[in-house]
Each structure stands twice: as C-alpha cells, then as structure tokens.
Amino acid sequence: MSEPTADLLVVEDDADVRASLERGLRLSGFAVRSAQDGPGALRAVHERVPDAVVLDLGLPGMDGVAVVSALRAMDHDVPVCVLSARDTVDDRVVGLEAGADDYVVKPFALAELVARLRALLRRGARAAPATTPELGEVLAVGPLRVDLARRTVHVGERAVDLTKREYELLVVLARNADVVLTRERLLELVWGYDFATDTNVVDVFVGYVRRKLEADGTPRLVHTVRGVGFVLREGG
Amino acid sequence: MRRSPSDSTGAVPLSACSPARSMSLRLRVAVASALSATVVVVLAGVLASVLLAREQTERLDRSLVPGSPAVLGSFASTRADLAVTLRGPTGTVRRVSGPELPLSPVGIPTSVTVDGVDYRIRTAPGPTPGSLVTVGATEDDTRARVAERQRLVAGVGVAAVALAAGLGWLLAGRAVRPMRRLTEQAATLDDTTSAVRADGSRESEELADALSAMLARLHAEQERSTASLHAARDFAAAARHELRTPLTAMRTDLEVLRAHPDLPERDAVLDDVLRAQGRVEATLTALGQLAAGDLPDAGGGEPVGVADLLRLAAEDARRAHPELAVVVEEPGADVPESVRAALEGLRMALANAVVNAVRHGRAGSVVLGAHRGADGGVVLTVDDDGAGLPAGEREAVLGRFVRGSTAGGPGSGLGLALVAQQAARHGGGVRLEEAPGGGLRVSLALGPDRAG
Incomplete structure (x- = not known):
C-alpha cells in the first residue's frame, strides 16, 4: 500500500454485515471503525473525522x-458511500440527494466497494489544492454562472444550492461546455x-443537477446524448 | 377476417368483430309483423272469398224463381245470360229460350254445363198442371263479380302486409334505440365507467342495470386484485431486502476467504458464512410458512387437545433451546379441553414465540399456558423472563419484517408476524403485554367458535 492507511467508518445495524465488512475492509x-446506528456514527465522526464513511441506509431510528x-449540515465533506438493500431508485435517490457521493446495492462485491472507496479517497485528497482557484474565475454558459472561488452557482439571478458532488459534476460539465462527456469519463473526472x-450514479446525479437548475422553468442546459453521454450547452 | 368497408366506418367498432352477423332485431320485428299480417290476411281473405262465392251463388239462386212462362219468355229473350225450358207433362220440350236445359230435381238449384257453358238451373212446376219449367242463368257474371271482389280483398291484404312490415320496422327502430345506445356505451367502456344507462324500454333498462352491476363487480374485483398485488409486491420487496442482508455478509466473507487463503481467522469467517447461510434458510422457511398460512383454512381444523398442544410445544422448545427452562402451566378447569385448530400451525406459532423470547428477550425460562379468554375462547400464552419490549413497539413488531429496537441476534422480523398470522387464521389475535414474571407475554387468542 503506497497510500497512508485510510480511516473508514462503517455504519451498519446488522451485526453479521458489520462484522464481515469490518474484516473485509481491514484486510x-x-x-476501520464501526457504528451500529445513526447517533453512534455521528459520535464517531465527532471523535475523529474519518477519511470516508460506508453507510447503510436502512438504519433503525435515525x-x-x-x-x-x-x-453535510455540520460541514463535513467526507466522502460517503451508501449501502442500499433496495434496488428501487427512490431509496438511493434520497441518500445521494442528501449529499452522499455514491451508492452500492446489497449484496455487492467487496472488491468493487474497495475500488470505489479508494477512488473517492484519492479524489478527496487531490481535489483539495484544486479547489482554490483565482478569485473571480467564473464559468458561464447561457444563464448559468459558476463562481469557482466562491463555489456558488447561479441560474440568472437565482442562486442554486448543490451538494458537493453535484457541484463537482456541474463544474466538469461547464469546463467542457459543448463537449459530450461519456459516463465513463464523468465517473473518472468527478468520482x-x-x-x-457498473453504476448509474452519473445518471442519478445528472438528474439532480437538472432538477435544481430547471427549478424555475429554465430551459434544459444539461443534455443527454443518447448512447454517448452528457453535454452542457445552451439550447438544444 | 378482413373488415368490410362498412364495418370500418361504422360508429360501433364492435361490429367488425364477428364474422357472420345475424339479422338485425329491427328487421326481425318487421319481418315478423309482415308474416303475422300475412297469416291473418290469408285467413281472412280465404274466408271472405268463400263467403263471397256462396253469397253470390245464393243471390243467383234466388233470381231463378220462375214466374209465368210468358213473362219468363219475354224476360229471357232480353237477357242473353238467361235460358228457360218448359216441359209438358209428357216430358216434351214445349218452349225454349236459349239452349235446352236438362231437367233437375224440382226446387233444388243445381250447376250444370250446357254446350260448354256453366249454368245454374232450377226446376219448378210449370203454369199448367204436370208441366215443369227450368230456369237457368250462366255463372260467368257471378264468377267475374266474385273474382273482382277477391282481387280487391287480395289487394287490401297485400297493402295490409306491407303496412304491417313498415310499421314493424318503424316501431322496432324506436324500440331498439335504447339497445343501440347501450351498445355504443358498451363499446366505449373503460376503467373509469361505473355505470351505463339505456332508458326507453324495460328490457334495455334491465340490461343496463345488469351491465352496471357487472361493471361494479368487475371494478370491485379489480380493486381487490390491485390491492393484493400491491401487498404482494411490498411483501416481495421486503423479503428481498431481508435476504439481501445475510447474502451481503456471506459474499463479503467469501471474497475475504478467496483473497486471503491463509487467513488465521479462517474458521471464524467460515462460522460467519454458515451463520449467514442459516439466516437465509430461516428467512426462506418463515416465508414459506407465511405463504402457507395465508391459504384459507378450509377444513376449519381438527380437534386438538389444549394440554397436548402445550406439551408438544414444550418438547419443541426444549429440543430447539436445550439451555432454556421450559415450564408448562396446567390449564385451569374453565379452559375448554380441546379446540378445533391446525395443530402444526399452532405449534409453529408457539415455537416462534419461544424463539422470540430467547433471541430478542434473552430469556432463561419460558412458561407455556392456556387460559379462558373474555369471549370464552382459548388464549395460549408464552411468558418469558427476558428483557421485555417497550410498550410503544408492541403493535408494530407483529408486522412482517419489523424488528424491535431491543432485538438481539439475527432475525428475519417474521417470527411474531407468523404468530399473528396463525392467530388470525384461527379467528383470533395476538397481544403482547408484560408477563407476570417481568418479561414479555405473547397471548395467542383463538376465536371463541374454535372451542370444543
């Protein structure tokens, strides 16, 4: 392992899954630290902020x-990968919408989870210096304005509130305005x-970004190019 | 079957469905009225002709009354259709006007043919003693008059038949209008239609009412099946969810074993895999039992001794949980000795209550008992000395895949749901309350009609 040992927090209420995940991720x-419920997870983060969180969605209580x-409300932008036991879209939608970065559906391949966590961790470490752009650097496409220094997004006069991952997706699309980006390329650049x-996390996030940008009836900016990927451009 | 052009442009698309169409009701009514009119007209016409012919002949006969030969002679000479023959006492023909007529019995009109002409003749005594006078008149005129009137009757008859058909057509058109409206409505029926109306005739109204009732039944049935489909879907989703959890643990453990063949804690990992596998199996068993318990209890159950049932359940509990102290409380004298029930179902329910006590209550002992319920039915109880369950969760944990906040160890969330299902199957219900010993009491009430 060339990278320093990353500190993970596994939050899972089922003892069997928690034990096997702890062991698998440790190996x-x-x-790996673990918590079995929501309050326990928040306590653990409060003690020491982990490098990434693996979070079961179906916790009892919270x-x-x-x-x-x-x-996210406490301003922790630690990467969060949620585990969902349901393959209906609604379930992961709320998890990602709340600010999680990715999801896997149970039962998942441990190797897949590990690969995604490593990528999210690398991305988190590398993204840090890149997020200090020069003051006043603004990406503008049509009515869309992304202020990279202030990390704010406006459509016309309206401020748009995006989660971290949504913001990063939009920045990548805006930097490549009029360029069609494949799902694979977006997975690489954003995640x-x-x-x-095998994930449709890109589609899910594009859906969120679209919904937020188009909230007041603004014409579509993020377009689907069927069979290829997505592109940010004004007009059709 | 290709649609004919008239079908494809018709207002009622259903008309294209059947290859051979029957005669329309309207045409049928028209034809029926024409046919009945024909029968009436023919009968009336035949009767009229017969009466007419007889009446004409009688008239002719009345005209053959012989007067004096002189008068007769002068009268007959003016009429070509009359003939008079006078015979003397010796049978010699004395005087003839027209052809000679044969002799006929005195006073009886008779039809004869003379020289190819039909005559109606009548013979009467003549003016001198012993003489006979025979008067005859050709029947041509009479026949012509009869035929003329028969033609008139026939003409009126044909007109009547045509009128009957026309009226039948018109009236049937009015009569079948409600049916047409009904057909149009039926052709455009969809899920939102709740009733059809076809006022105008009793039959059509009755048909519309019957159709509406059928629609209502169909809608109700559809709603029921939709509801049960939703329930089944929810249940399937929950079951999938329940199975995924242990499968996730298993998969992770197996991947660890493959990636680390020389893992020191290999045996512990294998134990975990086996435990997860056991969970999958237990969940599948419970699902199977739930599915079987959902089947209606057709026979109403067999007679089951209450004391026997408790003894069997206690044996099951001791076998499944060797470390558990199992006590059977002798049922009181007021408790019915037997119940009509599905023995295996109740055993399974009690076993699940015991598992619940051990696994989630961490109980060291359970007491199995039977009591008389307020409604006279038998109430089976499983009391434990475990941790109990917060009062607020006692209702919820009876649901499928619901686990209490104090639940310990693995569980499918189906155990108490199975108890509730068996109680419902036996016409009763389940209550969770505090046991006399401080733990949880699971009360499985059987319906009062099950006693005895």
Missing part, C-alpha cells in the same frame, strides 16, 4: 439519509473511478 488495507444530512464499474 483490504483500511483502518436512518442513513438523516446521517448524511447531519454530516475518480478509473476502472470499469
């Missing part, structure tokens, strides 16, 4: 969505996934 080279919301992975 994959992570330092569920995973509430945990993500609480983490740091430089490996083949």
Whole structure:
C-alpha cells in the first residue's frame, strides 16, 4: 500500500454485515471503525473525522439519509458511500440527494466497494489544492454562472444550492461546455473511478443537477446524448 | 377476417368483430309483423272469398224463381245470360229460350254445363198442371263479380302486409334505440365507467342495470386484485431486502476467504458464512410458512387437545433451546379441553414465540399456558423472563419484517408476524403485554367458535 492507511467508518445495524465488512475492509488495507446506528456514527465522526464513511441506509431510528444530512449540515465533506438493500431508485435517490457521493446495492462485491472507496479517497485528497482557484474565475454558459472561488452557482439571478458532488459534476460539465462527456469519463473526472464499474450514479446525479437548475422553468442546459453521454450547452 | 368497408366506418367498432352477423332485431320485428299480417290476411281473405262465392251463388239462386212462362219468355229473350225450358207433362220440350236445359230435381238449384257453358238451373212446376219449367242463368257474371271482389280483398291484404312490415320496422327502430345506445356505451367502456344507462324500454333498462352491476363487480374485483398485488409486491420487496442482508455478509466473507487463503481467522469467517447461510434458510422457511398460512383454512381444523398442544410445544422448545427452562402451566378447569385448530400451525406459532423470547428477550425460562379468554375462547400464552419490549413497539413488531429496537441476534422480523398470522387464521389475535414474571407475554387468542 503506497497510500497512508485510510480511516473508514462503517455504519451498519446488522451485526453479521458489520462484522464481515469490518474484516473485509481491514484486510483490504483500511483502518476501520464501526457504528451500529445513526447517533453512534455521528459520535464517531465527532471523535475523529474519518477519511470516508460506508453507510447503510436502512438504519433503525435515525436512518442513513438523516446521517448524511447531519454530516453535510455540520460541514463535513467526507466522502460517503451508501449501502442500499433496495434496488428501487427512490431509496438511493434520497441518500445521494442528501449529499452522499455514491451508492452500492446489497449484496455487492467487496472488491468493487474497495475500488470505489479508494477512488473517492484519492479524489478527496487531490481535489483539495484544486479547489482554490483565482478569485473571480467564473464559468458561464447561457444563464448559468459558476463562481469557482466562491463555489456558488447561479441560474440568472437565482442562486442554486448543490451538494458537493453535484457541484463537482456541474463544474466538469461547464469546463467542457459543448463537449459530450461519456459516463465513463464523468465517473473518472468527478468520482475518480478509473476502472470499469457498473453504476448509474452519473445518471442519478445528472438528474439532480437538472432538477435544481430547471427549478424555475429554465430551459434544459444539461443534455443527454443518447448512447454517448452528457453535454452542457445552451439550447438544444 | 378482413373488415368490410362498412364495418370500418361504422360508429360501433364492435361490429367488425364477428364474422357472420345475424339479422338485425329491427328487421326481425318487421319481418315478423309482415308474416303475422300475412297469416291473418290469408285467413281472412280465404274466408271472405268463400263467403263471397256462396253469397253470390245464393243471390243467383234466388233470381231463378220462375214466374209465368210468358213473362219468363219475354224476360229471357232480353237477357242473353238467361235460358228457360218448359216441359209438358209428357216430358216434351214445349218452349225454349236459349239452349235446352236438362231437367233437375224440382226446387233444388243445381250447376250444370250446357254446350260448354256453366249454368245454374232450377226446376219448378210449370203454369199448367204436370208441366215443369227450368230456369237457368250462366255463372260467368257471378264468377267475374266474385273474382273482382277477391282481387280487391287480395289487394287490401297485400297493402295490409306491407303496412304491417313498415310499421314493424318503424316501431322496432324506436324500440331498439335504447339497445343501440347501450351498445355504443358498451363499446366505449373503460376503467373509469361505473355505470351505463339505456332508458326507453324495460328490457334495455334491465340490461343496463345488469351491465352496471357487472361493471361494479368487475371494478370491485379489480380493486381487490390491485390491492393484493400491491401487498404482494411490498411483501416481495421486503423479503428481498431481508435476504439481501445475510447474502451481503456471506459474499463479503467469501471474497475475504478467496483473497486471503491463509487467513488465521479462517474458521471464524467460515462460522460467519454458515451463520449467514442459516439466516437465509430461516428467512426462506418463515416465508414459506407465511405463504402457507395465508391459504384459507378450509377444513376449519381438527380437534386438538389444549394440554397436548402445550406439551408438544414444550418438547419443541426444549429440543430447539436445550439451555432454556421450559415450564408448562396446567390449564385451569374453565379452559375448554380441546379446540378445533391446525395443530402444526399452532405449534409453529408457539415455537416462534419461544424463539422470540430467547433471541430478542434473552430469556432463561419460558412458561407455556392456556387460559379462558373474555369471549370464552382459548388464549395460549408464552411468558418469558427476558428483557421485555417497550410498550410503544408492541403493535408494530407483529408486522412482517419489523424488528424491535431491543432485538438481539439475527432475525428475519417474521417470527411474531407468523404468530399473528396463525392467530388470525384461527379467528383470533395476538397481544403482547408484560408477563407476570417481568418479561414479555405473547397471548395467542383463538376465536371463541374454535372451542370444543
């Protein structure tokens, strides 16, 4: 392991899953702490902020969505990968919408989870210096204005509130305005996934960004190019 | 079957469905009225002709009354259609006007043919003693008059038949209008239609009412099946969710074993895999039992001794949980000795209550008992000395895949749901309350009609 041992927090209410995940992730080279419910997870983060969180959505009492919301509300931008036991879209939608970065559906391949966590961790470490652009650097496409220094997004006069991952997706699309980006390329640029992975997390996030940009009836800016990927441009 | 052009442009698309169409009701009514009119007209016409012919002949006969030969002679000479023959006492023909007529019985009109002409003749005594006079008149005129009137009757008859058909057509058109409206409504029926109306005739109204009732039944049935489909879907989703959890643990453990063949804690990992596998199996078993318990209890159950049932359940509990102290409380004298029930279902329900006590209450002992309920039915109880359950959760944990906040160890969330299902199957219900010993009491009430 060339990278320093990353500190993971596994939040899972089922003892069997928690035990096997702890062991599997530890043997994959992570330092693993665990919590069995939402309050426990927040306490653990409060003690020491982990490098990434693996969070079960179906926690009793305070569920995973509430945990993500609480983490983001407390200004922790630690990467969060949620585990969902349901393959209906609604479930992961709320998890990601609350600010999680990615999701895997149970039962998942441990290797896949490990690869995604490593990518999210690398991305988090690398993104830090890149997020200090020069003051006044603004990306503008049609009515859309992204102020990179202030990390603010406006459509016309309206301020748009995006989660971290949504913001990063929009910046990548805006920097490549009029360029069609494939899902794979977006996974690489936004999530740091430089490996083949079967996920529709890009589509889900594009959906959120669209919904927020088009909230007041603004014409579509992020277009789907069927069979290829997505492109940000004004007009059709 | 290709649609004919008239079908494809018709207002009622259903008309294109059947290859051979029957005669329309309207045409049928028209034809029926024409046919009945024909029968009436023919009968009336035949009767009229017969009466007419007889009446004409009688008239002719009345005209053959012989007067004096002189008068007769002068009268007959003016009429070509009359003939008079006078015979003397010796039978010699004395005087003839027209052709000679044969002799006929005195006073009886008779039809004869003379020289190819039909005559109606009548013979009467003549003016001198012993003489006979025979008067005859050709029947041509009479026949012509009869035929003329028969033609008139036939003409009126044909007109009547045509009129009947026309009226039938018109009236049937009015009569079938409600049916047409009904057909149009039926052709455009969809999920939102709740009733059809076809006022105008009793039959059509009755048909519309019957159709509306059928629609209502269909809608109700559809709603029921939609509801049960939703329930089944929810249940399937929950079951999938329940199975995914242990499968996730298993998969992770197996991947660890493959990636680290020389893992020192290999045996512990294998134990975990086996435990997760056991969970999957237990969940599948519970799902199977739930599915079986959802089947209606057709026979109403067999007679089951209450004391026997408790003894069997206690044996099951001791076998499944060797470390558990199991006590059977002798049922009181007021408790019915037997119940009509599904023995295996109740055993399974009690076993699940015991598992619940051990796994989630962490109980060291359970007491199995039977009591008389307020409604006279039998109430089976499983009391434990475990941790109990917060009062606020006692209702919820009876649901499928719901686990209490104090739940310990693995569980499918189906155990108490199975108890509730068996109680419902036996016409009763489940209540969770505090046991006399401080733990949880699971009360499985059987319906009062099950006693005895």
